[in-house]
Amino acid sequence: MGKFATACNLLLIPVHYTIPAKEYIHEIEPDGIILSGGNDLYSFDPSPQNEIRELYELELIRLASNWNIPLIGVCKGGQLLAQHFGSQIEKISGHVIPKHNVLPTPAADADWKLIKEVNSYHNFGIKKLGASLKCLLEAEDGTCEAFHHDSLNFSGILWHPERYPEFRKEDITIFRNKFNS
16 A cells, blocks of 8 residues: 555555554544555454454544544445445455446546446445445446545545556545545
8 A cells, every 4th residue: 555655645654553543643633544455344254353453443433533534445444434334245256356347326526437447356345335425436236336425524445546556547536635635
């Protein structure tokens, strides 16, 4: 994620669960929060590692909501964000592939409509979004690949922009706009 963040004019500061999230927020005063990909949601893989990470990331979501900090979830981070707002996450097939097409929904603005294809490394997908979320991009199987919150500056994507050999302008635009970088 580091090189992609640099391409977006972002400085990443990794956080560690041994330091309370509130301390990070007070000390750093971040311009935004990225919930990264990796591993599965605790509800699908109840390992101690997933529980610790998920509880910490849920605290980051709460703090971002309370302090109006922009937030974007990537893959597993997007799934957690969607689940937090009442979405239905289910095991799916056909999404651990190099790429697949996505279609914009009526809620997608011009920047999101530029994304026509995404990489895919997940076994779980968003079948139904919570009431406060709007789908921006759908896979051809009807699962949501990108969404945003109605009133918070929160978005989620289920692909990995950092995994492209050459970073895509459309992904960079999405992240720059999210964090005003």
